[in-house]
Amino acid sequence: MSTPELVTVTIDDRAVQVPKGTGLVETALAAGVEIPVFCYEPRLGPAVGACRMCLVEVEGMPKLQAGCTLTAQDGMTVRTAQTSAKAADGQNATLEFLLVNHPLDCPVCDKGGECPLQDLTFRYGPGRTRMTFPKLTFDKPIPISPTIALDRERCILCYRCTRFSEGVSEDGELVTVNRGAQSMIATFEDEPYRGRFSGNVIELCPVGALTSTQYRFLARPWEIQNVPSVCGLCPVGCNIDVTTREGKVKRVLSRNHPEVDEGWLCDKGRFAFSHPHARDRITEPLRRVRRRGFEELSWDDAVDEAERMLRAAGTRIVTALSGSETIEQAYALGKLLRQGLGAHAAVLPEETSTALDALRLPLSAIRDAELVVVVGDQPVEERAPVVDLWLRAARRRGAEIVTIGPTGSIQTPPGSAPQVCRDLAAENNELGRRLRGGQRSIVIWSGPDGRGGEHIAALAHALGLADVAGSGAFYLPDTPNGRGVADAWSAVADGEPADPEPIALLIVSGDEAAANPGVRALAERAEMVLAITMFQGLAVGWADLVLPGTSYLERDGTYMNLEGRVQRLRRTVIPPAPDELAWLAKLAGRFGVELSPHPSLVFEDVSARLFGGLAFADIAATAALPTRAKAAPRPPLPEPEPQLGGDGLRLLRYRSLFSGAAVERVAELQFQRPAREVEISPEDAAAKGIASGNEVAVRHNGTSVALRATLNRRLAPGVVRIADEHAGDLGARVEVGRA
Amino acid sequence: MSTEALVDQIRAIAEQYPERESAIMPALHIAQERYGWLPPEALCEVADALELTPAYCKAVASFYDMYHLRPTGRHLVEVCTNVACALVGAQQVVEAFEAELGLRAGETTEDGEVTLRAVECAGGCGYAPVVVVDHRYREPVRPENVPAIVEGLRRAP
Numbered sequence: 001m002s003t004p005e006l007v008t009v010t011i012d013d014r015a016v017q018v019p020k021g022t023g024l025v026e027t028a029l030a031a032g033v034e035i036p037v038f039c040y041e042p043r044l045g046p047a048v049g050a051c052r053m054c055l056v057e058v059e060g061m062p063k064l065q066a067g068c069t070l071t072a073q074d075g076m077t078v079r080t081a082q083t084s085a086k087a088a089d090g091q092n093a094t095l096e097f098l099l100v101n102h103p104l105d106c107p108v109c110d111k112g113g114e115c116p117l118q119d120l121t122f123r124y125g126p127g128r129t130r131m132t133f134p135k136l137t138f139d140k141p142i143p144i145s146p147t148i149a150l151d152r153e154r155c156i157l158c159y160r161c162t163r164f165s166e167g168v169s170e171d172g173e174l175v176t177v178n179r180g181a182q183s184m185i186a187t188f189e190d191e192p193y194r195g196r197f198s199g200n201v202i203e204l205c206p207v208g209a210l211t212s213t214q215y216r217f218l219a220r221p222w223e224i225q226n227v228p229s230v231c232g233l234c235p236v237g238c239n240i241d242v243t244t245r246e247g248k249v250k251r252v253l254s255r256n257h258p259e260v261d262e263g264w265l266c267d268k269g270r271f272a273f274s275h276p277h278a279r280d281r282i283t284e285p286l287r288r289v290r291r292r293g294f295e296e297l298s299w300d301d302a303v304d305e306a307e308r309m310l311r312a313a314g315t316r317i318v319t320a321l322s323g324s325e326t327i328e329q330a331y332a333l334g335k336l337l338r339q340g341l342g343a344h345a346a347v348l349p350e351e352t353s354t355a356l357d358a359l360r361l362p363l364s365a366i367r368d369a370e371l372v373v374v375v376g377d378q379p380v381e382e383r384a385p386v387v388d389l390w391l392r393a394a395r396r397r398g399a400e401i402v403t404i405g406p407t408g409s410i411q412t413p414p415g416s417a418p419q420v421c422r423d424l425a426a427e428n429n430e431l432g433r434r435l436r437g438g439q440r441s442i443v444i445w446s447g448p449d450g451r452g453g454e455h456i457a458a459l460a461h462a463l464g465l466a467d468v469a470g471s472g473a474f475y476l477p478d479t480p481n482g483r484g485v486a487d488a489w490s491a492v493a494d495g496e497p498a499d500p501e502p503i504a505l506l507i508v509s510g511d512e513a514a515a516n517p518g519v520r521a522l523a524e525r526a527e528m529v530l531a532i533t534m535f536q537g538l539a540v541g542w543a544d545l546v547l548p549g550t551s552y553l554e555r556d557g558t559y560m561n562l563e564g565r566v567q568r569l570r571r572t573v574i575p576p577a578p579d580e581l582a583w584l585a586k587l588a589g590r591f592g593v594e595l596s597p598h599p600s601l602v603f604e605d606v607s608a609r610l611f612g613g614l615a616f617a618d619i620a621a622t623a624a625l626p627t628r629a630k631a632a633p634r635p636p637l638p639e640p641e642p643q644l645g646g647d648g649l650r651l652l653r654y655r656s657l658f659s660g661a662a663v664e665r666v667a668e669l670q671f672q673r674p675a676r677e678v679e680i681s682p683e684d685a686a687a688k689g690i691a692s693g694n695e696v697a698v699r700h701n702g703t704s705v706a707l708r709a710t711l712n713r714r715l716a717p718g719v720v721r722i723a724d725e726h727a728g729d730l731g732a733r734v735e736v737g738r739a
Numbered sequence: 740m741s742t743e744a745l746v747d748q749i750r751a752i753a754e755q756y757p758e759r760e761s762a763i764m765p766a767l768h769i770a771q772e773r774y775g776w777l778p779p780e781a782l783c784e785v786a787d788a789l790e791l792t793p794a795y796c797k798a799v800a801s802f803y804d805m806y807h808l809r810p811t812g813r814h815l816v817e818v819c820t821n822v823a824c825a826l827v828g829a830q831q832v833v834e835a836f837e838a839e840l841g842l843r844a845g846e847t848t849e850d851g852e853v854t855l856r857a858v859e860c861a862g863g864c865g866y867a868p869v870v871v872v873d874h875r876y877r878e879p880v881r882p883e884n885v886p887a888i889v890e891g892l893r894r895a896p
Contacts, residue, residue: 166795177798177801179803186794188782188797191793
């Protein structure tokens with residue numbers, strides 16, 4: 001790449017050299033000068049110059065200029081309010097104007113204390129008003145969704161929120177209605193803002209116009225702490241700041257990791273934080289008595305009981321993992337069971353593979369790609385939402401994004417992704433040829449049955465992507481830390497897992513494992529069950545001993561995200577029960593296994609085996625991505641799956657982003673959960689005489705589920721789509737008819 | 740016109756634009772012709788036809804003066820009150836209509852016959868003040884011309 005031309009700009013008599021075209025706000029920053037802004041936010045696309053806060057005097061231009069809309073040109077001489085009376089005057093007038101209708105209700109405003117309007121008024125504002133007429137008033141606050149409240153009186157019409165909705169998440173749900181002085185931010189009629197990323201507008205708002213309903217009136221900025229951590233609800237691992245007050249989580253904010261999330265956060269990550277306070281949270285160990293009855297027991301008794309169960313079971317133990325444990329927890333469990341008892345059998349949360357390590361890229365590389373091909377049965381936004389934002393950013397930059405699947409831009413039947421990989425790898429495939437010849441080609445597997453990334457790695461190798469720096473491959477796993485858990489478990493010992501029969505003890509680690517039908521089936525066959533879960537609804541009733549689990553917000557430790565990046569979770573609040581490591585260490589001692597209760601020391605142990613001795617303390621707040629592995633395995637291209645025969649429509653089940661134990665326990669997120677509906681292609685709907693909104697019956701083998709039909713133009717004919725939680729026991733082939 | 744026909748007509752127009760969403764203005768006009776104004780369901784139909792969101796359609800429709808987000812009467816009287824017309828007495832013309840019709844600008848007569856609106860520039864600055872009656876320009880209109888115009892509307896079929 002050629003080095004960009006440097007230009008010299010003089011700002012407030014300070015000369016600074018920057019690459020030509022650098023924004024003037026950034027140029028000034030490089031010179032140590034602040035140009036204050038409200039509407040300017042480079043992540044939202046080109047500057048709009050809406051708020052006029054950035055007025056500067058530019059030599060040779062007769063009128064004051066909106067600094068944010070200018071870029072650095074050679075010889076430019078700029079004066080900000082610091083050295084230009086004219087600019088200071090302009091800025092003063094701008095602020096006076098912005099405050100004409102602003103209610104100045106700062107004492108009761110959530111934004112007060114962390115508000116750009118307050119701060120800039122303090123530094124640049126007039127301090128008194130000449131306006132004596134009444135201010136405009138509106139109904140307030142208006143709930144634009146159950147999670148976001150809008151106060152139109154406070155709005156300064158900077159258009160950050162609507163630009164986000166139009167140009168970043170591209171949901172088009174939040175808009176400006178009316179014109180001029182009557183302009184206001186609105187959704188359509190009384191519809192809630194339903195996007196997957198809506199919460200970002202709260203953080204973007206430079207005043208208190210858009211506030212979080214969960215955080216409303218709960219804290220003042222000077223009595224809170226922000227703890228840097230990582231979201232534990234999907235495999236992206238967005239960096240977050242967790243706001244706590246008096247030992248409770250009050251909100252979650254994004255924390256910009258430029259390679260992972262660019263400062264965006266999905267609504268699940270942002271709003272699901274209240275799940276640790278759910279009513280059915282387990283805070284004491286529980287032992288089953290008689291049939292379905294339960295009694296609490298002390299921690300000492302619980303550890304004794306667990307020891308007794310482990311001794312009785314010996315090697316005949318199966319451990320079912322969730323993929324939401326920290327690397328340290330999984331390693332600790334493995335150490336206790338594998339080293340202490342020789343019990344090697346485990347149900348891992350999902351298949352994992354090291355094959356993609358040779359094709360590693362930061363997620364931000366998607367934005368810079370020329371051509372991205374996404375294969376698989378599930379939409380990216382349901383599995384790894386922020387990846388969807390990177391794809392949209394790439395498309396806006398001119399990249400071509402091709403999705404191949406049942407809801408893709410190229411429609412294929414469910415289960416055809418292995419065949420698609422083979423086709424793309426073939427010499428004569430046009431799309432494959434372009435991927436092969438490109439300098440920035442990326443392939444992504446989004447859906448189940450990807451063999452932990454092996455299939456997409458095989459395609460990427462066949463296309464030669466491992467040898468091109470800007471090209472690579474991603475796999476979107478099911479669980480937030482499935483790879484970390486699997487790697488940690490296998491790093492503990494070399495013993496061969498032999499499936500015990502009968503199973504003497506099933507250990508269920510985590511709520512996801514407890515909700516897994518496969519694990520429940522194992523529990524039926526096990527003589528004893530020990531579960532580690534957070535919530536009553538899951539294992540209580542069939543586990544003999546339940547030990548309280550913790551949330552990702554309550555743990556110190558590490559997760560490995562889908563890129564292969566090891567990131568730090570921090571304990572943001574103290575859990576209501578000892579965390580897993582504390583009692584695992586105690587239990588391990590009874591079996592002669594040395595295990596520290598401190599995550600940093602456990603990590604040291606893991607790191608020596610898995611991460612080349614990376615020190616816990618060296619994992620940066622914005623963690624680095626390891627370089628590409630040279631020796632990763634090169635799997636063969638996948639064998640095509642036989643297409644499912646039979647009559648009727650092919651049922652495609654999907655797991656909605658807004659599902660799972662955490663989301664189910666957050667009242668404000670209920671409106672986001674998938675509706676009781678079946679998506680059907682317009683072709684199939686017409687053939688069956690079904691219109692959008694009709695009540696229909698979906699039948700399979702004697703079972704029938706009543707749902708509302710909704711037409712999905714992007715869905716391949718012959719396929720219907722239903723969210724997992726509404727699909728019941730329906731099989732792969734279904735009949736759909738008017739109810 | 741059925742919903743399907745409306746959607747088909749809008750899609751046919753959208754074909755003529757390089758970007759589908761550029762057809763939003765004619766699409767809103769077609770929908771307004773069908774309903775007489777733009778109720779929420781009309782905005783949803785336009786959105787569906789152009790694969791936009793209803794919110795986006797509302798944003799555009801509420802920006803421009805020629806789209807009606809409230810029902811209008813059988814006849815529509817629009818008085819331009821922008822600078823050129825205002826300088827030569829548009830306000831007096833509005834007031835004359837208000838007096839003659841017994842309503843305020845923005846309202847519809849109780850019998851649903853006439854809606855009076857004060858609008859932004861109608862593009863007839865050379866012949867100010869401009870009054871647009873049922874989409875036909877009358878210019879220049881003085882307060883003394885107003886009773887005859889209203890009388891004409893009352894007698895119109």
